[in-house]
Amino acid sequence: MGHCAMTHALAKRLRRDQTDAERVLWFRLRDRRLDGWKFRRQVPIDRYVADFCCPDARLIVELDGGQHDANAQADEARTRVLSSMGYLVLRFWNNDVLTNTDGALETILATLNQHRSSPPHPDPLPSGEREKKG
Numbered sequence: 001m002g003h004c005a006m007t008h009a010l011a012k013r014l015r016r017d018q019t020d021a022e023r024v025l026w027f028r029l030r031d032r033r034l035d036g037w038k039f040r041r042q043v044p045i046d047r048y049v050a051d052f053c054c055p056d057a058r059l060i061v062e063l064d065g066g067q068h069d070a071n072a073q074a075d076e077a078r079t080r081v082l083s084s085m086g087y088l089v090l091r092f093w094n095n096d097v098l099t100n101t102d103g104a105l106e107t108i109l110a111t112l113n114q115h116r117s118s119p120p121h122p123d124p125l126p127s128g129e130r131e132k133k134g
Helices: 003-016 020-032 068-084 094-099 101-117
Strands: 040-045 048-054 059-064 088-093
Touching: 020 040, 020 048, 020 059, 020 094, 020 101, 048 068, 059 068, 059 094, 059 101, 068 088, 088 094, 088 101, 094 101
Parallel strands: 059 088
Antiparallel strands: 040 048, 048 059
């Protein structure tokens, strides 16, 4: 199985086997429920699968479980790669999403609204070219 096919298969499995925190957040993000912003879940990007992605704002929302300390270096590397591709990555602990869903949504919306009010890039890259730079 090729690299791309494996990533897509993983994304499909992750959509099926979502955590409680992912389920709670997806219910509030799906169907443009957050101020009209379109989100997708378990989105294959390069060799990673983003938990949630708003393509229009190039925003990725990642949820981390309790094993975060063990994965901190991998998470940092992942964030660097995604950032180099033009994405902004927001991270939340699963427990924070479960105990303060509204707070997480307020942070996401504030970030999206900053994107909306920022001027467009003066020299936007053609579709597909962003990955080749760097």
